[in-house]
Amino acid sequence: MxxxxxxxxxxxxxxxxxxxxxxxxxxxxxxxxxxxxxxxxxxxxxxxxxxxxxxxxxxxxxxxxxxxxxxxxxxxxxxxxxxxxxxxxxxxxxxxxxxxxxxxxxxxxxxxxxxxxxxxxxxxxxxxxxxxxxxxxxxxxxxxxxxxxxxxxxxxxxxxxxxxxxxxxxxxxxxxxxxxxxxxxxxxxxxxxxxxxxxxxxxxxxxxxxxxxxxxxxxxxxxxxxxxxxxxxxxxxxxxxxxxxxxxxxxxxxxxxxxxxxxxxxxxxxxxxxxxxxGDDRGIILPPDVAPIQVIIVPVIVGKRKDEILAQAASLATELRGGAYRVQMDNRDLRPGAKYYYWEMRGVPLRLEIGPRDIDAGVVTAITRDGERSVLPRINLGEKVRDTLSGFEVRLREKARHRMEDGITKVTSLSEIPPALEKGIAIIPWCGERACADKLAQQSGGDVLGIITDTGKSVRKEGSCIICGEPAIPTLMGRAY
RNA sequence: GGGGUAGUAGGGUAGCCUGGUCCAUCCUAGAGCGUUUGGGACGCUUUGACGGCGGUUCGAAUCCGCCCUACCCCA
The missing domain is CATH 3.30.930.10 (Bira Bifunctional Protein; Domain 2)
Structure with missing residues (x-):
C-alpha cells in the first residue's frame, strides 16, 4: 500500500x-x-x-x-x-x-x-x-x-x-x-x-x-x-x-x-x-434466528445519573429475556460509539440505547444492524422488539434474494458467458454431452454446475446447445469455489 | 505438482546485505490509576518479540542447513 x-x-x-x-x-x-x-x-x-x-x-x-x-x-x-x-x-x-x-x-x-x-x-x-x-x-x-x-x-x-x-x-x-x-x-x-x-x-x-x-x-x-x-x-x-x-x-x-x-x-x-x-463494510450481519445475541442494550451513562440509567438498562434486559430474546447489556466503561462499532462488527441485529433523554421521554432508541433507527415506547417493548426484528429479517432476506437474482443471467451465445460469469451464474442451453461441456468450460472460463432441477428429473427441453445445436436443457454455469 | 517472496510483541513496521550500546517504533493491542461517556475519549505509569529445530561464533533477529506456516504466479 x-x-x-x-x-x-x-x-x-x-x-x-x-x-x-x-x-x-x-x-x-x-x-x-x-x-x-x-x-x-x-x-x-x-x-x-x-x-x-x-x-x-x-x-x-x-x-x-x-x-x-x-x-x-x-x-x-x-x-x-x-x-x-x-x-x-x-x-x-x-x-x-x-x-x-x-x-x-x-x-x-x-x-x-x-x-x-x-x-x-x-x-x-x-x-x-x-x-x-x-x-x-x-x-x-x-x-x-x-x-x-x-x-x-x-x-x-x-x-x-x-x-x-x-x-x-x-x-x-x-x-x-x-x-x-x-x-x-x-x-x-x-x-x-x-x-x-x-x-x-x-x-x-x-x-x-x-x-x-x-x-x-x-x-x-x-x-x-x-x-x-x-x-x-x-x-x-x-x-x-x-x-x-x-x-x-x-x-x-x-x-x-x-x-x-x-x-x-x-x-x-x-x-x-x-x-x-x-456482511457489510462494518462487519457481519446476522439474521435474528442465528444471532447468539439478538439484542444489545447500550446504556448511555452520564455521571450524575449513572445508577438510575444502569438500573433502567438492567430492567430492560430482564424484561426482554422474559420474552425469550437473547439479550445482553454492555456496561463496560467505554464510550457509546466504541460499543456501537464493537457490536456492529459482531453482527448483533438490534441495538437498544437507553440514556437520560430516553428515560425522561419514556422511550428506548432502537437501531437495527442495517441502520434503521426508531424510537420505541417503553411500555409493551417486547412486542415492538419482535416487530422490529422481524422487519429487519425480511429486509435482509429480500436484499440477499435480489442480489442473487441480479447475479443470474440467461444467455444464448458463447460470447455472453464470460460477462455473465463475472456477475455470477449463467443459464445456458446445453445438450448434456460431456464434449460440449468441456468446450464450454474451456472457452468461457467457468464450470458447468448442472441442469436446473429440484427433483433430479422431469427436465424440460428448451433452445439448442450453444456448442453443437442439438436440443438443450437449461443449465447453470459458474466459477466455482 | 512446479516456481517465487516472506515470517520481528495482540496487530502493523524498521533493523538483516556489513554479527556486538538493540532497552527500536506506531496502533482502536494488553495491564494499572484517574478524569470521562448520545458514533471509535484523554492523561500518566507500565508489560511484551525476533516462526521452529539444529549449526557456525567469544557473541546470532542478522550468517548456514532443514522443517513449518502464509501469500503470489504457473500447471
Whole structure:
C-alpha cells in the first residue's frame, strides 16, 4: 500500500475487495482464528462457535422431524474403506491415514473419515433385517478430514471439516430413495431460507457426481465476488453401497433384496455463505434466528445519573429475556460509539440505547444492524422488539434474494458467458454431452454446475446447445469455489 | 505438482546485505490509576518479540542447513 494511502485504522477493507474483507472479518468479528500452525485447520472463537451453535440448532430442528441423530467413529479400517471401487477412486488422494499406535505399526491402517459411508454402512448391514426396518433415516454432525491440495480457506476449503452434518437413509425401492433426495432438497431450502441465504439447485453432471452415486443434486449460492459456493449436496446411492456392504432386507414376499440408499450433507460452508452474503463494510450481519445475541442494550451513562440509567438498562434486559430474546447489556466503561462499532462488527441485529433523554421521554432508541433507527415506547417493548426484528429479517432476506437474482443471467451465445460469469451464474442451453461441456468450460472460463432441477428429473427441453445445436436443457454455469 | 517472496510483541513496521550500546517504533493491542461517556475519549505509569529445530561464533533477529506456516504466479 502506498504511503498515505492507508485505510483509516479500525475499519475493514471494503466488501468490494471480497477476499481481503473475508479474511480480516473472520478475526475482527471473532469467528475463526487462522493462526493455528497446521495448514487447513482453523480455530473457532467463542463468538464464531456460538453462531455455529445457533445455525446447527436450526439444522437439527429440521432434521429431527424425520431423522434420528447418531454418532459413528472417526477411524475407518482400510479393509472397509477400500471396498467400494468408485468411492475409493474419488477419495483416495485426500485421505489421512493412521498407521501407528505409539511405536507399533498397525496391522490394518485406519483412515480418518473423509465422509462416513464406509463407517456407517457395515453397521447398517447388521441393523437392517426386514422391510419393517425401513425406511431408516439417521444423521450425524462430525468432523471429517480431507487432505486438500488446492488453496485452503477458512470455512470454505478445509483439511478438517469441523461441522459436517451428514444424513444416511435406507429405503426399499429406488423410487422411495429418489423421493428422499427430493425431500433432502426441501429440507435444505428451508434451512437456507431461515439463514436468509438464497440458493439455486441443480443436478450435477455425471462426471461430477458423488463417487458411488446414481446422481447428485447440489445447492449453490453466489458469493459477493460472483463465484459460486456449493453449500449442500444430496445423493441417490442406488445399490452401489448396499451391494458392497451386503445391506439386505427381506421384503413382504420373503425375498432378500439389496437396499436403496441416499446420503446428503451440509457443512460450515453454510456459515461462510451466511456471513459473506449479509456482511457489510462494518462487519457481519446476522439474521435474528442465528444471532447468539439478538439484542444489545447500550446504556448511555452520564455521571450524575449513572445508577438510575444502569438500573433502567438492567430492567430492560430482564424484561426482554422474559420474552425469550437473547439479550445482553454492555456496561463496560467505554464510550457509546466504541460499543456501537464493537457490536456492529459482531453482527448483533438490534441495538437498544437507553440514556437520560430516553428515560425522561419514556422511550428506548432502537437501531437495527442495517441502520434503521426508531424510537420505541417503553411500555409493551417486547412486542415492538419482535416487530422490529422481524422487519429487519425480511429486509435482509429480500436484499440477499435480489442480489442473487441480479447475479443470474440467461444467455444464448458463447460470447455472453464470460460477462455473465463475472456477475455470477449463467443459464445456458446445453445438450448434456460431456464434449460440449468441456468446450464450454474451456472457452468461457467457468464450470458447468448442472441442469436446473429440484427433483433430479422431469427436465424440460428448451433452445439448442450453444456448442453443437442439438436440443438443450437449461443449465447453470459458474466459477466455482 | 512446479516456481517465487516472506515470517520481528495482540496487530502493523524498521533493523538483516556489513554479527556486538538493540532497552527500536506506531496502533482502536494488553495491564494499572484517574478524569470521562448520545458514533471509535484523554492523561500518566507500565508489560511484551525476533516462526521452529539444529549449526557456525567469544557473541546470532542478522550468517548456514532443514522443517513449518502464509501469500503470489504457473500447471
Amino acid at each position: 502506498e504511503p498515505g494511502m492507508e485505510e483509516e485504522t479500525g475499519t475493514l477493507p471494503p466488501k468490494s475487495a471480497f477476499s481481503e474483507w473475508y479474511n480480516e472479518l473472520l478475526w475482527r468479528a471473532e469467528i475463526m482464528d487462522v493462526r493455528y500452525p497446521v495448514k487447513g485447520l482453523y480455530v473457532w472463537y467463542p463468538h464464531g462457535f456460538a453462531i455455529r451453535r445457533e445455525v446447527y440448532r436450526i439444522l437439527r430442528e429440521i432434521m429431527d422431524r424425520e431423522h434420528r441423530e447418531a454418532l459413528f467413529p472417526l477411524l475407518i479400517p482400510a479393509s472397509e474403506f477400500m471396498k467400494e471401487a468408485e468411492h475409493i477412486k474419488g477419495f483416495e488422494d485426500e485421505v489421512y491415514w493412521v498407521t501407528r499406535g505409539g511405536k507399533a505399526e498397525l496391522d490394518i491402517p485406519l483412515a480418518l473419515r473423509p465422509t462416513s459411508e464406509t463407517a456407517i454402512y457395515p453397521m447398517y448391514a447388521l441393523w437392517i433385517r426386514s422391510h419393517a426396518d425401513l425406511p431408516l433415516r439417521i444423521y450425524q454432525v462430525v468432523n471429517s478430514f480431507r487432505y486438500e491440495t488446492k488453496h485452503t480457506r477458512p470455512l470454505i476449503r478445509l483439511r478438517e471439516i469441523t461441522s459436517f452434518k451428514e444424513a444416511h437413509t435406507v429405503h426399499a425401492t429406488w423410487e422411495e430413495a429418489e423421493e428422499q433426495v427430493r425431500k433432502a432438497i426441501t429440507f435444505y431450502r428451508e434451512f437456507y431460507e431461515r439463514l436468509c441465504v438464497p440458493v439455486i439447485v441443480s443436478r450435477r453432471p455425471d462426471w461430477d457426481k458423488f463417487p458411488g452415486a446414481d446422481y447428485t443434486l447440489a445447492v449453490d449460492t453466489i458469493m459477493p465476488d460472483g463465484k459460486t459456493l456449493q453449500i449442500g449436496t444430496a445423493h441417490h446411492l442406488g445399490t452401489h453401497f448396499s451391494r458392497t456392504f451386503q445391506i439386505l432386507f427381506e421384503d413382504k414376499n420373503g425375498e432378500q433384496k439389496h437396499a436403496q440408499q441416499t446420503c446428503y450433507g451440509i457443512s460450515e460452508r453454510s456459515i461462510a455463505a451466511l456471513i459473506s452474503l449479509h
